[in-house]
Amino acid sequence: xxxxxxxxxxxxxxxxxxxxxxxxxxxxxxxxxxxxxxxxxxxxxxxxxxxxxxxxxxxxxxxxxxxxxxxxxxxxxxxxxxxxxxxxxxxxxxxxxxxxxxxxxxxxxxxxxxxxxxxxxxxxxxxxxxxxxxxxxxxxxxxxxxxxxxxxxxxxxxxxxxxxxxxxxxxxxxxxxxxxxxxxxxxxxxxxxxxxxxxxxxxxxxxxxxxxxxxxxxxxxxxxxxxxxxxxxxxxxxxxxxxxxxxxxxxxxxxxxxxxxxxxxxxxxxxxxxxxxxxxxxxxxxxxxxxxxxxxxxxxxxxxxxxxxxxxxxxxxxxxxxxxxxxxxxxxxxxxxxxxxxxxxxxxxxxxxxxxxxxxxxxxxxxxxxxxxxxxxxxxxxxxxxxxxxxxxxxxxxxxxxxxxxxxxxxxxxxxxxxxxxxxxxxxxxxxxxxxxxxxxxxxxxxxxxxxxxxxxxxxxxxxxxxxxxxxxxxxxxxxxxxxxxxxxxxxxxxxxxxxxxxxxxxxxxxxxxxxxxxxxxxxxxxxxx
Amino acid sequence: xxxxxxxxxxxxxxxxxxxxxxxxxxxxxxxxxxxxxxxxxxxxxxxxxxxxxxxxxxxxxxxxxxxxxxxxxxxxxxxxxxxxxxxxxxxxxxxxxxxxxxxxxxxxxxxxxxxxxxxxxxxxxxxxxxxxxxxxxxxxxxxxxxxxxxxxxxxxxxxxxxxxxxxxxxxxxxxxxxxxxxxxxxxxxxxxxxxxxxxxxxxxxxxxxxxxxxxxxxxxxxxxxxxxxxxxxxxxxxxxxxxxxxxxxxxxxxxxxxxxxxxxxxxxxxxxxxxxxxxxxxxxxxxxxxxxxxxxxxxxxxxxxxxxxxxxx
Numbered sequence: 146x147x148x149x150x151x152x153x154x155x156x157x158x159x160x161x162x163x164x165x166x167x168x169x170x171x172x173x174x175x176x177x178x179x180x181x182x183x184x185x186x187x188x189x190x191x192x193x194x195x196x197x198x199x200x201x202x203x204x205x206x207x208x209x210x211x212x213x214x215x216x217x218x219x220x221x222x223x224x225x226x227x228x229x230x231x232x233x234x235x236x237x238x239x240x241x242x243x244x245x246x247x248x249x250x251x252x253x254x255x256x257x258x259x260x261x262x263x264x265x266x267x268x269x270x271x272x273x274x275x276x277x278x279x280x281x282x283x284x285x286x287x288x289x290x291x292x293x294x295x296x297x298x299x300x301x302x303x304x305x306x307x308x309x310x311x312x313x314x315x316x317x318x319x320x321x322x323x324x325x326x327x328x329x330x331x332x333x334x335x336x337x338x339x340x341x342x343x344x345x346x347x348x349x350x351x352x353x354x355x356x357x358x359x360x361x362x363x364x365x366x367x368x369x370x371x372x373x374x375x376x377x378x379x380x381x382x383x384x385x386x387x388x389x390x391x392x393x394x395x396x397x398x399x400x401x402x403x404x405x406x407x408x409x410x411x412x413x414x415x416x417x418x419x420x421x422x423x424x425x426x427x428x429x430x431x432x433x434x435x436x437x438x439x440x441x442x443x444x445x446x447x448x449x450x451x452x453x454x455x456x457x458x459x460x461x462x463x464x465x466x467x468x469x470x471x472x473x474x475x476x477x478x479x480x481x482x483x484x485x486x487x488x489x490x491x492x493x494x495x496x497x498x499x500x501x502x503x504x505x506x507x508x509x510x511x512x513x514x515x516x517x518x519x520x521x522x523x524x525x526x527x528x529x530x531x532x533x534x535x536x537x538x539x540x541x542x543x544x545x546x547x548x549x550x551x552x553x554x555x556x557x558x559x560x561x562x563x564x565x566x567x568x569x570x571x572x573x574x575x576x577x578x579x580x581x582x583x584x585x586x587x588x589x590x591x592x593x594x595x596x597x598x599x600x601x602x603x604x605x606x607x608x609x610x611x612x613x614x615x616x617x618x619x620x621x622x623x624x625x626x627x628x629x630x631x632x633x634x635x636x637x638x639x640x641x642x643x644x645x646x647x648x649x650x651x652x653x654x655x656x657x658x659x660x661x662x663x664x665x666x667x668x669x670x671x672x673x674x675x
Numbered sequence: 676x677x678x679x680x681x682x683x684x685x686x687x688x689x690x691x692x693x694x695x696x697x698x699x700x701x702x703x704x705x706x707x708x709x710x711x712x713x714x715x716x717x718x719x720x721x722x723x724x725x726x727x728x729x730x731x732x733x734x735x736x737x738x739x740x741x742x743x744x745x746x747x748x749x750x751x752x753x754x755x756x757x758x759x760x761x762x763x764x765x766x767x768x769x770x771x772x773x774x775x776x777x778x779x780x781x782x783x784x785x786x787x788x789x790x791x792x793x794x795x796x797x798x799x800x801x802x803x804x805x806x807x808x809x810x811x812x813x814x815x816x817x818x819x820x821x822x823x824x825x826x827x828x829x830x831x832x833x834x835x836x837x838x839x840x841x842x843x844x845x846x847x848x849x850x851x852x853x854x855x856x857x858x859x860x861x862x863x864x865x866x867x868x869x870x871x872x873x874x875x876x877x878x879x880x881x882x883x884x885x886x887x888x889x890x891x892x893x894x895x896x897x898x899x900x901x902x903x904x905x906x907x908x909x910x911x912x913x914x915x916x917x918x919x920x921x922x923x924x925x926x927x928x929x930x931x932x933x934x935x936x937x938x939x940x941x942x943x944x945x946x947x948x949x950x951x952x953x954x955x956x957x958x959x960x961x962x963x964x965x966x967x968x969x970x971x972x973x974x975x976x977x978x979x980x981x982x983x984x985x986x987x988x
Contacts, residue, residue: 185947187757188713195715267722309715325725327713327759345768346758347947348842348939384840384937385947392827392839393937522950549706552952556708559720574716598719 175377176672178656181384181393182665183404186350189339190327192267195309197577197664204368204666205352205379206247207313207333210238210257211305212368215661217482217582219305220369222361223252223314223334233296233618240287243359246316247338254289258282259320261304261312266324268310270586273615274303298618299585307368307663308580336360336372336668337379352379365669367662375658375671387524394419394651400672402651403665406524407465413651421649422659427479427578428472428647431460431529432589434640436570437602438561441515446508448638451571452492454501454540455533457644463528464646471646477631478587479578480645483620484627489635493643501540514545516564518557518572522550529573529643558599578645579663583623584611584630589640602639676980680973687969694965695747698958699740707952708732709756730756743958753955755948762959765944772842773940775852776932777925779860784867785918789907791868792875792914797902799880807872814869819928823862823935830858840937859936863928867921874917878910885909911982919975923968 182201188194191203212222221227225241244252258281265271265278277297282290291300304312314320315333322328331339337352344350360371382399384390391409393399395416405413413419433455435442442448461471474480475490515537519530534544549557554572562568581587590611591597592604610633614626634640652659658669710727711718718726727733731742746753752762795807831839837858843851882888883906891901930942941960948956980986 187947187951189759194713195718199715269719323729325722325729329759345939346760346765347769347944382937383939385943386934386937388824389827389840389935389937392832393841396831396835396839398839398841550950552708552712552950553706555711555716556706556952559708559711559723561720576716601720 176375177378177380178376178401178667178670178672179380179382179399180401180665180667181382181390181399181403185347185383185385186381187346188327189331191313192264192310192324193327197309200309200311201665202339202350202381203311203313203333204335204664205337206331206335206339207315208244208335208372209305209311209313209368211301213305213307213579213663214366214369218369219301220363220366222305222369223257234293236291236293236300237284238289238291241359241361244334245357246334247332247355248316250316251286252314252334253286253317254283255286256317256320257314258289259317260314263315263320263322263324264310264312268306268312269588269591270299270303270306271310271312273585274300277615295616296618297615298623299583299615302583302586305368306586308577308586334358336374347383349383350381352381353377354379360668365660367660368664368666372666372668374668376667379667391651394653397653400653400656401659404648405651407467407470407648410467410470410649410651418654420652420654420656422652423647423649424659424661424665425577425647425663426661427482427582427663428645429575430479430578430581430645431464431526431573431575431643432640433529433533433571433573433643434589434598434600435638436561436564436568436600437639438600439563439568439570441508441510441513442570444508445637446504447510449492450501450504450508450510450540451537451542452635452638452641453497453504454536454542455493455641455643456496456536457493459496459532459536460529461644461646463532464525470648471644474642474645477590477634477642478582478584478627482578482582484583484624486624486628486631488628489632490642492635493641496536496539498540501542505541510541512543514543515570516568517544517546518554518569519546519548520551520554520573521548522552525646525648526551526573526575533571533573561601573643575646577663581642584614584627589642590630590634592639600640602637604633604637604639607633607637607639676977680977683969683973683976687966690969691962691965694962695744695958696740698961699743700736702952702954702957703736703739709952709954712951713756743955747959752959755956756953757951762955765956766941766959766963769939769941769944771844772938773929773933773942775845775856776859776863776929776938776940777922779856780863780867780925781918781922783860784864784871784921787864788868788871789875789914792872793879793902793907795872795876796879796883796906797898799876804876808876811869811873814865817865819862819866819931820935822865823858823932826858826862827935842936842938842940855936859932859938862935863925863932866928867925870921871914871917875910875914878913879906882906882910908982912979915975915978915982919971922971926964926967 182198184198186198186202188199189202191199208223210224211219214220223240223244224238226239228237246252265275277293278291279294280292282292284290319328319330336355336358338355340351340353354374354377360373363370365371387406390402391405391413394402414421435448437443457473465471473494475487475494476485478484517530517533520526530546534546537544557569558572560568564570584590588598592602592607594603610626610630614623617623617626655673658671660666660669710730711723714723714726754761755765791807795804798804827839830837838855841855843855845852888901888906891905930946933940933942945960
């Protein structure tokens with residue numbers, strides 16, 4: 146018991162003895178890890194939504210066929226062994242022995258086939274993979290085959306996709322749920338078991354260690370290797386107020402805050418009981434997105450004018466502030482990753498207002514104000530829009546910045562109407578860098594009619610390059626193609642990647658073993674003392 | 676009296692109907708789409724549209740309203756778009772923390788504010804009166820969240836006397852329950868102590884100037900008896916009114932306090948539902964709040980007749 150809880154017990158004395166003891170000591174009965182995530186976990190179906198909190202929940206209770214390690218190499222996870230035919234058309238996967246669902250039933254190949262099918266209906270990378278799949282064949286209880294129409298270079302990258310939507314394996318009866326409906330039963334084969342009865346949405350979600358889980362023998366490495374759970378119980382506490390998160394961590398009422406805001410980091414780092422932990426070395430990347438469907442950004446010269454006007458450093462200073470937590474990086478596929486190259490990206494690094502004005506003149510921009518949507522509820526994004534407004538105005542644009550909450554923004558961005566009729570021209574978002582490391586998983590590069598992310602770029606040349614990347618099986622040639630994709634996006638001004646930033650987590654000093662990974666994972670973590 | 680109560684309860688029906696229609700339309704006409712929230716940031720327009728269709732949000736407004744109101748009349752308030760639990764279940768889970776917080780705050784506020792107000796009135800113009808009214812002005816002026824963070828900093832972080840956040844149900848132990856309600860209740864009570872003490876003071880001072888008080892004093896009754904038995908009881912009607920208004924305002928204050936102290940009550944449920952555009956939850960919560968408002972007003976009206984026998988229904 147800490148000095149603070151002892152003092153509490155003393156203060157409230159005999160009348161409150163029972164309660165005070167419960168407050169201080171109940172947690173000792175078993176090892177409980179209390180974590181506050183970056184947002185509330187409201188949807189428990191990681192295929193239904195791409196929300197990162199739901200993905201994190203997925204990693205707790207589900208397992209994956211493959212997983213990325215610290216070096217971004219895809220390693221088998223539920224899969225014991227796999228074979229590829231000489232013509233690279235037939236991929237045969239055999240599951241590990243002893244895999245079991247939380248309800249005691251064995252994990253079968255048919256479960257995996259159903260799970261992959263559902264995932265492929267929601268995820269861009271899954272859709273792309275299944276464009277190449279001729280047949281998904283269950284050979285026996287432990288073996289299934291992906292039979293392709295033609296060789297595809299991203300089979301393992303797809304099955305081991307680290308971030309949303311991650312292909313989590315579910316029992317067949319659950320995986321057969323319509324991909325656009327939420328599942329209502331939360332049974333996986335992962336290292337934790339979800340406790341529906343003890344979990345109260347808006348309060349906390351409770352997970353117990355899965356005693357029957359058989360971790361791989363390899364040491365844990367990011368999302369791969371042995372998922373050894375070292376606490377008995379995990380509680381994801383819903384705590385929306387960031388100041389309260391910091392206070393609760395300082396007081397020792399919680400063990401981990403996944404993503405404290407940057408302005409609270411100095412306060413936390415001063416306390417000797419708190420350790421800031423850079424669990425996600427890849428960080429995140431900001432994006433500026435143009436609406437290609439309406440004027441003036443239907444014109445590539447206007448989009449390029451905007452890219453010439455901006456510069457990454459201004460965004461990063463305004464949003465993150467401390468240079469320790471950001472990086473100016475011209476690589477669309479993230480600096481430090483296999484596809485990361487800064488070639489051609491100078492226009493995103495240094496503003497060139499004269500060039501911007503020149504391009505606007507060539508494009509015949511008539512001075513109609515562009516509508517810039519600003520989210521005021523996602524703190525990390527709030528300051529991006531004012532920077533854009535200032536820079537674009539210096540570059541010759543007229544800008545009307547409209548402030549709104551994030552939910553209004555995500556609704557409005559679905560509209561293709563002109564900006565003066567309820568549509569929009571520009572907005573900002575950010576992505577976990579792990580989602581952005583190749584031209585297929587990075588949704589901002591999609592430029593095929595009907596499949597694009599909001600902004601709706603259409604560029605057959607880009608799609609040809611992405612397709613070539615997907616078919617290529619040689620990593621060296623893949624890197625070359627990734628560079629061409631980046632250059633093409635810069636040539637057409639498809640969108641802008643405007644800086645990488647990092648948000649360390651904060652943990653109590655008695656918490657150790659937090660793995661470095663693109664997703665916060667809670668296996669391997671040990672809790673000593675209280 | 677019973678006829679009065681029955682009439683008032685029947686009168687709530689059109690109020691609730693109006694609130695239901697107003698809230699339903701307001702939610703649909705304000706920007707924000709739960710389907711886009713459910714789909715997440717990486718979903719495409721087509722995927723958002725598919726989810727919207729599954730939720731029935733692509734139906735015409737009047738069709739959506741008739742489906743919802745028909746089910747509501749049958750006692751089915753629907754299911755949260757996000758939690759996949761019935762709205763009734765969600766509210767039942769959240770009602771205890773809010774009710775307990777409101778109750779503790781009310782007990783604390785009334786038991787402190789009324790004596791302070793009476794004391795200030797009895798010592799009108801003196802330093803006690805000025806000190807109490809000074810505190811009252813301060814209580815009005817400082818926002819609830821500032822009081823909350825200040826108390827947390829002192830009592831939880833600096834001195835380690837009380838927990839920072841969280842709620843424990845009574846069933847989990849009374850000690851743990853009450854220890855976690857102290858700071859939130861004090862935080863929320865500050866503004867009500869200020870409000871109620873000011874009104875009590877003004878009302879008692881007004882009553883103290885009445886002829887019957889002079890008569891009571893002339894009869895030789897002790898000052899304390901005059902103050903408590905004659906002045907306070909006659910000053911009760913405006914005090915009860917302000918306590919009633921205070922309860923209504925309390926619901927708004929609970930939203931902030933529940934966020935600062937991380938109490939999973941109806942206030943936070945409302946905020947979460949509004950931010951996520953969880954229409955079924957918002958509709959029922961607002962209807963419930965409206966019903967509580969009406970009910971509180973009814974209780975206040977009944978209380979008037981208890982304190983002032985001249986009032987009859």
